[in-house]
Amino acid sequence: MIPKLILSLLIITCVSCEKFRFDNYTLYKILPKDLNEIKVLQNLYDSDTRFDFWRDPVPNAEYVTVVSAPKYKGELEGLLNRSGIAFEVAMQNIQNAIDKERVGQYNRNNIWSMRWDRYYDLSAINAWLDDLARQFPSLVTIVSAGTSYEGRDIKGVKISHGEGRRIIFIESGIHSREWITPSTVCYAISQLLTSTDPETMAAARDFDWYIFPVTNPDGYVWTHTEFRLWRKNRRPYGSEFGVDLNRNWNSNWLVRGSSTNPSSINYAGPGPFSEPETKHLADYLRPLADRIELYLSMHSSGQLLLIPFGNTTEPLANYHDALNIGRRAMGALSVRYGTPYTTGNVAEAIYYATGITVDWVKEHLHVPLVYIYELRDRGTYGHLLPPDQILPTAEETMDSFLDLIHQARRFGYMNSGNSLSVSLGMKIILGITVLQRFL
Ligand SMILES: [Zn+2]
Structure with a gap:
């Protein structure tokens, strides 16, 4: 997840900016093997909004996926290694996948x-x-x-x-x-x-x-x-956006x-x-x-x-x-x-x-x-x-x-x-x- 402050600034200033790029943002697939490991991930989920969880750490999760900005990857991997939690890099650079998402042109009346x-x-x-x-x-x-x-x-x-x-x-x-x-x-x-x-x-x-x-x-x-x-709608609430x-x-x-x-x-x-x-x-x-x-x-x-x-x-x-x-x-x-x-x-x-x-x-x-x-x-x-x-x-x-x-x-x-x-x-x-x- 992008840090809240940066995200807020980005959105406030983004009216005329270029589309945000996720260069070197990494998708991790984490494979917790027991409830103790799930609890470590739940603690991270509850306390740290820097990471964007795509699959949440629920008690019987087969896997958990989370995206990290480049500057926080070391911290995340360190936590996982110290806790003995297995993980793999699903996508090293998610911008590559975004670049491959072809958006088509629809020809009107056809x-x-x-x-x-x-x-x-x-x-x-x-x-x-x-x-x-x-x-x-x-x-x-x-x-x-x-x-x-x-x-x-x-x-x-x-x-x-x-x-x-x-x-x-x-x-x-x-x-x-x-x-x-x-x-x-x-x-x-x-x-x-x-x-x-x-x-x-x-x-x-x-x-x-x-x-x-x-x-x-x-x-x-x-x-x-x-x-x-x-993920959310675009209604502003204070300096934030979306429900x-x-x-x-x-x-x-x-x-x-x-x-x-x-x-x-x-x-x-x-x-x-x-x-x-x-x-x-x-x-x-x-x-x-x-x-x-x-x-x-x-x-x-x-x-x-x-x-x-x-x-x-x-x-x-x-x-x-x-x-x-x-x-x-x-x-x-x-x-x-x-x-x-x-x-x-x-x-x-x-x-x-x-x-x-x-x-x-x-x-x-x-x-x-x-x-x-x-x-x-x-x-x-x-x-x-x-x-x-x-x-x-x-x-x-x-x-x-x-x-x-x-x-x-x-x-x-x-x-x-x-x-x-x-x-x-x-x-x-x-x-x-x-x-x-x-x-
Ligand atoms: Zn959904």
């Missing part, structure tokens, strides 16, 4: 110019969504979940083949530096509209899909123009895993729903609540599928069903490229965190199935996933979306309408091999 080996900025994504609405006027409606602090539209699409269907709601990009999430859900949008795979077509037909690729547009723009590793929008929801707000310090990467804001992005999204969700069957909150990284709640490891609500459905869907995700995912409760699998989106959705909207995805990878590149992994990530994630639907139906969820018999019938008739994995 939906096929959106490529899956490029990242895109906000204007490109929004232009593409507008073009999809023109290309598929009977299926795609542009929707808005309000405006951000800086006045940007929180734009999404509704894909619907007719009125009255149950809803699958996908929210992505709330942590702005997690670029793989907008790319992955844009790919899902493209598949729902253009795929000829019968299972994908059935999924598109059977549900109303609400998909918001970038729910933190101000932060996302900032990652493209000024500071690649920005962690995934700690600002009105569900056990500020109870665990969040901060009252505006300079913290986990700053929860001055109160629940203090931020326009979360408040407007909540207002948008409430009238839809009765129809939402499945809510997906897209994050990276770690290859995890997480189930509410973030403040307790107690198996609340329909936890066991959600776990079983999720585990099976992650099996389907691994078929294509062998990518392993772990499924579990937020608090046990990743961190104690409250005020998070999915907890509010589960607690207040009573949506039957609610998940967080933490997409690729497991500590090699973290938030700087190379562009040649965009398509594989998006493909395997789409596989899992379809299997979530399939498994949910097996467990008695998402069964409204007669779509199950139609989609299974089509698979049998066409002899689609994908069916094999369901048997």
Whole structure:
């Protein structure tokens, strides 16, 4: 993490400056072998904001990742060596990975110019969504979940083949530096509209899909123009900027895993729903609540599928069903490229965190199935996933979306309408091999 003072100066003076460079900032992958070693890392996490933890030191962490500025690397390595904690350098110079992150140009009025080996900025994504609405006027409606602090539209699409269907709601990009999430859900949008795979077509037909690729547009723009590793929104608080929008929801707000310090990467804001992005999204969700069957909150990284709640490891609500459905869907995700995912409760699998989106959705909207995805990878590149992994990530994630639907139906969820018999019938008739994995 950049020292707070330097970061503040940087942001204050950065209105007209060049994009910040992370030359010789190093990503460490730390491999603690017991709880004592975890405690050393937790102490560092709690007491020292110079280091940017990408995976937190939770009690059962397989690994912890942390970025250090060049001038603090000796101190960090010294602490790890003195404590006997194993670590490896995942990336010596993260600026190299940033330089390789190709950002594509989208050609207006040509939906096929959106490529899956490029990242895109906000204007490109929004232009593409507008073009999809023109290309598929009977299926795609542009929707808005309000405006951000800086006045940007929180734009999404509704894909619907007719009125009255149950809803699958996908929210992505709330942590702005997690670029793989907008790319992955844009790919899902493209598949729902253009795929000829019968299972994908059935999924598109059977549900109303609400998909918001970038729910933190101000932060996302900032990652493209000024500071690649920005996570929060861009609202100023004193001399600091930004609230962690995934700690600002009105569900056990500020109870665990969040901060009252505006300079913290986990700053929860001055109160629940203090931020326009979360408040407007909540207002948008409430009238839809009765129809939402499945809510997906897209994050990276770690290859995890997480189930509410973030403040307790107690198996609340329909936890066991959600776990079983999720585990099976992650099996389907691994078929294509062998990518392993772990499924579990937020608090046990990743961190104690409250005020998070999915907890509010589960607690207040009573949506039957609610998940967080933490997409690729497991500590090699973290938030700087190379562009040649965009398509594989998006493909395997789409596989899992379809299997979530399939498994949910097996467990008695998402069964409204007669779509199950139609989609299974089509698979049998066409002899689609994908069916094999369901048997
Ligand atoms: Zn995130």
